[in-house]
Amino acid sequence: MATVKILIEGYTNADSIATGTADEKTCPTVTLVRDGGIVMVCDPGVLDDQQMLVDALKKEGLTVADVTHVFITHSHIDHYRNIGMFPKAKTLEYWGIWDGGSCVAWNEQFTKDIKIIKTPGHNYDGLTLLVANAQGTIAICGDVFWKENAPTPDPYASDLKLLDQSRQTVLRSANFIIPGHAGMYKTSR
Numbered sequence: 001m002a003t004v005k006i007l008i009e010g011y012t013n014a015d016s017i018a019t020g021t022a023d024e025k026t027c028p029t030v031t032l033v034r035d036g037g038i039v040m041v042c043d044p045g046v047l048d049d050q051q052m053l054v055d056a057l058k059k060e061g062l063t064v065a066d067v068t069h070v071f072i073t074h075s076h077i078d079h080y081r082n083i084g085m086f087p088k089a090k091t092l093e094y095w096g097i098w099d100g101g102s103c104v105a106w107n108e109q110f111t112k113d114i115k116i117i118k119t120p121g122h123n124y125d126g127l128t129l130l131v132a133n134a135q136g137t138i139a140i141c142g143d144v145f146w147k148e149n150a151p152t153p154d155p156y157a158s159d160l161k162l163l164d165q166s167r168q169t170v171l172r173s174a175n176f177i178i179p180g181h182a183g184m185y186k187t188s189r
Helices: 051-059 077-085 159-173
Strands: 001-010 028-036 040-041 070-071 091-093 098-100 101-103 116-117 127-133 136-140 177-180
Touching: 001 051, 001 127, 028 127, 051 077, 070 127, 127 159, 136 159
Parallel strands: 040 070, 070 091, 136 177
Antiparallel strands: 001 028, 028 040, 091 098, 098 101, 116 127, 127 136
């Protein structure tokens, strides 16, 4: 059965600062998913220091070289900047699974316990991992929800109508949500 662990809990002040009044501070929630031989880091994003992620992996008995896949929820740099830390890993993103310069399509049912769904709205290329484990289904959804009380409307959304549809899909599909910039929380499902 798959396991899910938050390696680094994200944060953002983008929803609480007035435009131009303060510097935005942000870090995505970086999550580890294990399923069989798959060791996946989700949204390695921006960090004050990459050593933070190296140390978080070490606490799980892993090194950067042990990571087989990196999953990107969407193409905003705060979620993917550190992807280069994992040169041997395959990258799973909207357009496919990249292995070096080769790309193949991904299957929605990625493994028995991991499903990939398209969740556009915050950005056109939004993806969510639905991971079934002993707790239920956990949605790793990037900025579909920034945090439990996500800003409405999302000031960075590319399509508010699609975002609302994606939010409803995630809420119907998951028992827990790991949002883009905060810790995991339980849904009302």
